[in-house]
Amino acid sequence: MKKTLLLLLIMVGPLLWSAERTADWGPTGHRTIAEIAQKHLSKKARKKIDRLLSGQNLAFGAAYADEIKSDPRYRYINPWHYVNITPGEKYDDSTASSDGDLITAIEKCAEVLKDDEATKEDKVFYLKLLVHFVGDIHQPLHAGRAEDKGGNDIQLRWFNQGTNLHSVWDSKMIDFYKMSYTEIADSYQDVSRDAFKAISSGNSRDWAEESRQLAEEIYASAEIGEKLGYKYMYDNFDTVRQQLLKGGIRLAAVLNDIFG
Ligand code: ADE
Ligand code: ZN
Ligand code: ZN
Numbered sequence: 407m408k409k410t411l412l413l414l415l416i417m418v419g420p421l422l423w424s425a426e427r428t429a430d431w432g433p434t435g436h437r438t439i440a441e442i443a444q445k446h447l448s449k450k451a452r453k454k455i456d457r458l459l460s461g462q463n464l465a466f467g468a469a470y471a472d473e474i475k476s477d478p479r480y481r482y483i484n485p486w487h488y489v490n491i492t493p494g495e496k497y498d499d500s501t502a503s504s505d506g507d508l509i510t511a512i513e514k515c516a517e518v519l520k521d522d523e524a525t526k527e528d529k530v531f532y533l534k535l536l537v538h539f540v541g542d543i544h545q546p547l548h549a550g551r552a553e554d555k556g557g558n559d560i561q562l563r564w565f566n567q568g569t570n571l572h573s574v575w576d577s578k579m580i581d582f583y584k585m586s587y588t589e590i591a592d593s594y595q596d597v598s599r600d601a602f603k604a605i606s607s608g609n610s611r612d613w614a615e616e617s618r619q620l621a622e623e624i625y626a627s628a629e630i631g632e633k634l635g636y637k638y639m640y641d642n643f644d645t646v647r648q649q650l651l652k653g654g655i656r657l658a659a660v661l662n663d664i665f666g
Pocket of ligand 1: 429487488489490547548549550551552553554555556557558
């Protein structure tokens with residue numbers, strides 16, 4: 407009896423774990439945003455970042471904040487990957503989570519990177535987190551509803567495989583596109599100086615609000631149990647591409663401001 411129970415736990419345990427764990431733009435989304443940012447860094451910012459990362463590119467560290475989710479020492483960072491804003495309320499007027507959220511996370515990263523007293527080790531850590539979180543704030547469902555964990559609880563089917571709405575937006579569409587992060591980053595038309603300025607105007611609160619509004623449309627566009635596939639891709643992939651571009655440009659602007 408005991409043996410059967412143990413066997414069952416071994417078999418079902420990983421399933422329970424994967425259901426519990428929520429994720430982000432997959433690595434390709436995060437790396438694409440980092441790569442676009444890399445292309446738009448000022449000379450001064452590029453030099454300082456190169457020195458901090460010992461020549462490694464921004465894309466390399468872009469998924470680090472997800473990798474450390476497996477390490478209990480960093481569990482406190484889990485709530486920093488998203489922000490849930492009540493519709494009709496401004497972020498600043500609503501009660502902020504005491505555990506932190508995307509907005510406070512981005513502020514914390516910028517603060518350490520601007521601090522002359524901070525150690526190199528801390529700067530490298532928070533730089534990788536910043537690259538990741540500016541990415542996350544552009545995944546619309548990372549500014550989704552609290553009650554369904556940004557769509558993580560909305561189960562549906564993607565090309566006949568069981569998944570959830572959040573995951574479709576994190577990675578299922580991007581993975582279906584079958585391009586590497588460098589290929590996606592190279593696939594945009596050049597961004598003019600004026601366009602760069604227009605896209606990078608505002609701050610993380612504005613970018614979260616923009617994502618929240620997109621999230622509302624996304625919630626309205628899919629139902630629990632729905633079968634999504636080619637049509638959903640056709641209707642929504644432009645939005646994914648646009649959010650990746652905006653994320654990359656805004657990340658470059660944030661880094662140019664910090665290191666410029
Ligand atoms: N991932 C885990 N919880 C979340 C939430 N409440 N909103 C968005 N993404 C999440
Ligand atoms: Zn996610
Ligand atoms: Zn994340």
